[in-house]
Amino acid sequence: MSSNSIPDVRGRAKALDRDDPLSFTRSEFNIPTRAQIASTRLADPASELKTTASSDGDASSPCVYLCGNSLGLQPKRTPVRINQYLSTWATQGVQGHFKPLEESPLPTWVDADAKAAKLIAPIVGAEASEVAVMQTLTANIHLLMSAFYRPEINGRHKIILESKAFPSDHFAVETQIRHHGLSPETSMVTIKSPYSEDNVISTYDIMSVISTHAADTALILLPGIQYYTGQLLDIPTITGFAHKHGIFVIWDLAHAVGNVRLSLHDWDVDAAAWCTYKYLNGGPGCIGGMFVHSKNSLVTKEITDEKPEEGYRNRLAGWWGNDKKTRFVMANKFHPVGGAAGFQLSNPSILDITSLSASLEVFELAGGVPTLRKKSLQLTKFLEGLLNGMSEEDRKLFRIITPADPDQRGAQLSIALANNLLGTVMHELETRGVIVDERKPDVIRVAPAPLYNTFEDCVDFVEAFAAALQAGRDNAKSG
Ligand SMILES: Cc1ncc(COP(=O)(O)O)c(C=O)c1O
Known part of the structure; x- marks a missing residue:
């Protein structure tokens, strides 16, 4: 990154996160750690994983998950509600269809x-x-x-x-x-x-x-x-x-x-x-x-x-x-x-x-889509600003194909990569604890979701993206 000085933008991102009235909803989600996304073993998410995972950052810190456009993260309420459902089934059998249970948050x-x-x-x-x-x-x-x-x-x-x-x-x-x-x-x-x-x-x-x-x-x-x-x-x-x-x-x-x-x-x-x-x-x-x-x-x-x-x-x-x-x-x-x-x-x-209903509880808690959209507009604009502020050398390797007008887009920015960089970029992002998704032949889709993403996630992404583009340039030189 060049015109974005990392300490400056990180400071700005931290301040925006501090002032974000919706920041509390992040703690409603299970955000995989860097170690977990690198692991190939089925994990008990409650227990701490000890793997040598990412080349960057602390393995137990949350990964940078910008993939809610593909699969949203798991709300912490989901296993709780599912266990309540399983318990209803286990103890009531067919009666679960019609019999309301005292203190159950679940409908018949x-x-x-x-x-x-x-x-x-x-x-x-x-x-x-x-x-x-x-x-x-x-x-x-x-x-x-x-x-x-x-x-x-x-x-x-x-x-x-x-x-x-x-x-x-x-x-x-x-x-x-x-x-x-x-x-x-x-x-x-x-x-x-x-x-x-x-x-x-x-x-x-x-x-x-x-x-x-x-x-x-x-x-x-x-x-x-x-x-x-x-x-x-x-x-x-x-x-x-x-x-x-x-x-x-x-x-x-x-x-x-x-x-x-x-x-x-x-x-x-x-x-x-x-x-x-x-x-x-x-x-x-x-x-x-x-x-x-x-x-x-x-x-x-x-x-x-x-x-x-x-x-x-x-x-x-x-x-x-x-x-x-x-x-x-x-x-x-x-x-x-x-x-x-x-x-x-x-x-x-x-x-x-x-x-699904467990997640919809979180939407209610957040104040619904109007509140979420307000933050989403800010987050995506912030991410776009960071991408547009990358070095000229980096800018030659990608372009944002999503409309620049915020009224013509949602959370997602689609980034078209030059020079067959898709494989390298996806690999490099992953080793740096960043999850986005790819759509062949040349696009990565990056979507900050206002329910659980932060402004700092956007900085982490752009930092890892710059390193991934550098790796692409290095590969081209050596290959
Ligand atoms: C735009 C769009 N349409 C249709 C589908 C297919 O969805 P499903 O597999 O749930 O039928 C998807 C899946 O991601 C999608 O993104």
């Missing part, structure tokens, strides 16, 4: 999904009835499309998505189109930025593709935040524009939920889905979530055997989407509950919901 299992939906609703800006905690992200995208992509009904057959969509989203769209007997060649439209080599797509780019294909487009699937570039799309403007053309929009909020402010109901978003293992810290592969605007999930009429679909939007259904009042009557007549919950299939994993 039959109510666990509804309670978790209530906790998530303010995070996505929705009414509780518009949120369902269910399945996983890709499965939920498929379920939403099963209800809202119906080319055989109105002849609109095209689905618009971005050309660099997350592969799972791309596969979901392709296979939905085929599922309806159509061909992706004629029914799938991809948006590519005509100007940006990194495929940062402007709202204008998106609108012009929508305009071109408006007449026969049924549906648009877009990310709230693009996973590779970290770009935050203008959800309300794009949704409003699509609606003018009679097009339904589904948002993949994997990287947006718990990261940026969302007002799905007020923005008139049709439907959305997300995972909970990133900024929501639910744990790897944890249960996902779905939003369906109240206007799209109405159950308006008594459902008859003659016209079973009349009165509600058809969907792929399961018993957990049935009205709770008649769910256990076991009649073979599907009567969906109104709202997003009517799209559920199976009884959900209570282990997952317990894990």
Whole structure:
């Protein structure tokens, strides 16, 4: 680092951390030590690990974890709540479904999904009835499309998505189109930025593709935040524009939920889905979530055997989407509950919901997304400033591809590396106790999460990054 003098920026970072009203939430998390992330042995996290881990820093000090965009860290409440759940199961068996226990912070299992939906609703800006905690992200995208992509009904057959969509989203769209007997060649439209080599797509780019294909487009699937570039799309403007053309929009909020402010109901978003293992810290592969605007999930009429679909939007259904009042009557007549919950299939994993709900407690403690976003904007700007202040020699080896406008990004900065440096940089960062993630061919994604990251983490990262770039230069000289 050159224009950043380390003692100066570290002093500034320490002062910002001292003044941070949210600093208390860091202690709510298990932050792996440098020794732990270097270890190859299964560890009891409570006991101290003795390994010769990192080449830098104290092995027992916390690592620099800037990877909440991929997998959020474990809240300390998670094992506590999971043990309470295990104890309920061990001592109550099947009664855990319905029997409330004195002094238990956990809901009965039959109510666990509804309670978790209530906790998530303010995070996505929705009414509780518009949120369902269910399945996983890709499965939920498929379920939403099963209800809202119906080319055989109105002849609109095209689905618009971005050309660099997350592969799972791309596969979901392709296979939905085929599922309806159509061909992706004629029914799938991809948006590519005509100007940006990194495929940062402007709202204008998106609108012009929508305009071109408006007449026969049924549906648009877009990310709230693009996973590779970290770009935050203008959800309300794009949704409003699509609606003018009679097009339904589904948002993949994997990287947006718990990261940026969302007002799905007020923005008139049709439907959305997300995972909970990133900024929501639910744990790897944890249960996902779905939003369906109240206007799209109405159950308006008594459902008859003659016209079973009349009165509600058809969907792929399961018993957990049935009205709770008649769910256990076991009649073979599907009567969906109104709202997003009517799209559920199976009884959900209570282990997952317990894990997710433990983290949602921390969101409440922190004062919710508006408070977190305020700190997140500061943290990411601070990190960006440090990166931009690196030596000219370093600056030649990378560029930040995430938009510089804070309103067009969340916590994450994506850094594109030059000269095939990805492998070296990842290795060097890891040996220095820094965890970020890579997206091939040349990007590292660095995301300070306001719930547990500090300004000093940003300084530690940039210091290690400078050393990693130096190692890259040294390798090039010697190789
Ligand atoms: C943007 C995006 N969409 C979809 C997925 C797939 O998620 P899942 O494996 O939970 O279906 C991911 C996973 O990280 C993602 O980042």
